[in-house]
Amino acid sequence: MKSDYLQLYKQQKKRTPLRLRKYDYAQAGAYFITVCTKDKEHLLGEITDGAMKENEFGTIARSCWEELPKHYRDIELDEFVVMPNHIHGIILNYNDDVGATHASPLLKRPRLGDMVGSFKSAVTKRINEIRATPGATIWQRNYYEHIIRNERGLNRIREYIHGNPLRWELDRENNQHTGVDEFDSWLSSEGKTTIKINK
Secondary structure: OOOOHHHHOOOOOOOEOOOOOOOOOOOOEEEEEEEEEHHHOOOOEEEEOOEEEEOHHHHHHHHHHHOHHHHEOOEEEEEEEEOOOEEEEEEEEOOOOOOEOOOOOOOOOOOHHHHHHHHHHHHHHHHHHHHOOOOOOOEOOOOEEEEEOOHHHHHHHHHHHHHHHHHHHHOOOOOOOOOOOHHHHHHHHHOOOOOOOOO
């Protein structure tokens, strides 16, 4: 990992399905991503004794995520987890001039949404081929993102992702959650900090 990348990550937004107006998602930064399955269906595996057991579809999701750096220059993947009905991951983008080579047409500056869209499309295609369900929707229409602003935040999110299976009963993406995860309150408060917007 590049030692000076944290100096680039000054912007932040609340974890919400709506993108931040006027923020340039093609610029260098560290992004925490959550993508949920349609209707939060437990499509990707199950939690057993605090551990995630990926099924065939979960393995496909992991594989497609891990392939992103093959398609986009100057990005690096950090912590990642497949959960029964969603994935969490961190994408590190080191350069404003990012280009795609395989997953989508070559673009001068693809945005975060281009990378997430490419991931979702690849997973959908592979799962639908296996299930013989062409055109079926796998993912919710949107996704959550959070722009990481500092090393403290990066480490907190890494810990959350790594420990997510152990906290499944508190996970707000779990339709049967039995409590509130303090991480959600922390993430919400992080998003209330004023940030500089590119015009």
